[in-house]
Amino acid sequence: MKRILIVDDAATVRLYHREILEAANFTVEEAMNGIEGLEKTLRSPFDLYLVDINMPKLDGYGFLRELRGLDLPQAPAIMISTEAEASDARLAYAAGANLYLIKPVRPNQLLIQVRLLLGEVCP
C-alpha cells in the first residue's frame, strides 16, 4: 500500500484527509509541522506528501525546500492551503510542490489528484 504523509498543524484537517485516504486504502501518517514531517521522512520516506503552508516551527514552503534537498527518491507533494492568490501557488511550485490545491478540498478531488500523482490513473 502507498504511504502518504499529511503535514498540517490543524488536527481536524489531518483527520479529514486521513479518513478520505484511508477509505481509499492508502496508509497515512501525520506530522504537525515541517520539522516533524522531515523527521518522519528521514526515518522512512513516503510515496506522497500533503502539505499545509502555515505551520509553526517550519512552514510548508520550508518543509518542501528541505524535502527536495534530501538525497531521497523525490515523491510528489501536494500543497493544500487556504490562500487563493496566484502568488501563493507560485511560491508553492518554486518550493517544490507538484500541485497546489485550495482548501476546502472535496474528497473526490483529493483522491483523483493523489492517484494521478502516484501514477495510478491516466490523466
Add this chain to the structure above:
Amino acid sequence: MALIKTQPTPESVTEEVRRHPRDCAGLLAQLTDPDPTVRRWAARDLADCPDISPVLVERLHQEADVSVREVIVTTLTGLGDAAAVAGLVECLRSEDAALRNEAIEAMRQLPDAVAPIMRGLLADPDPDVRIFAVNILESFCYPEVEAWLIAVIDHDPHVNVCATAVDLLGEIGTLAARESLLRLKARFANEPYIRFAADLALERLCES
C-alpha cells in the same frame, strides 16, 4: 591522549560581540551590521531605548536572518506597545509564511494589547488575515475567545475562515457554540469539510 581543542565559551563570544557601544545610537547602527550575532544582540538590547518599536518593525520586514528576526519579534513582544502590535499586524499581511507565523506566535502572548483590536482583525477585508486572527485565538488567554469564534461561524461569509474557527471551537468550545455549529452546517451544506469539522466539534461539545 585525546586532543582537546580549546573552544571559546559562549560567554566570551558574548563579551566580544557586546563590546560595541551599547548606547541607543550605537545599537541602532548595529541593527544593520553585517554580522547576524551583532544584529541579534542589538535587537535584544534596544528594548531599553525609547520609542523603538517602529524602528524594530521596519527592520523586521528587511531582516533576512531568521534568528535575528526571532529576537526582534521577542523584543517587540516584550515591548507590547501600540506600535509593536501594529507592526505585528502588518506582518500578518506579509507574503513570508515564516514571518506571519512569528507574528501570530507573538500576538498570542499579548492578549491585553491584542484583544482591543481583535474584532477589527476578524472583520478585515482580507480573508487570509481573518484566518490568521482566528489562529491567534488558538492559545489566547482571554474570556471572549469563544464568543468571537461563535460570531465568526455565524457571520463570516468565507468558508475557510469558518473552517478555521470550527477547528478551534472543537477544541475549546462549550455548549454555547452548539446552535451556531448547527446553523453553520446548514449554511455550508454543500461543503464536506465544514460538515465533517462541525460534526466533530459537536461531538466534542457533547463529550465535554
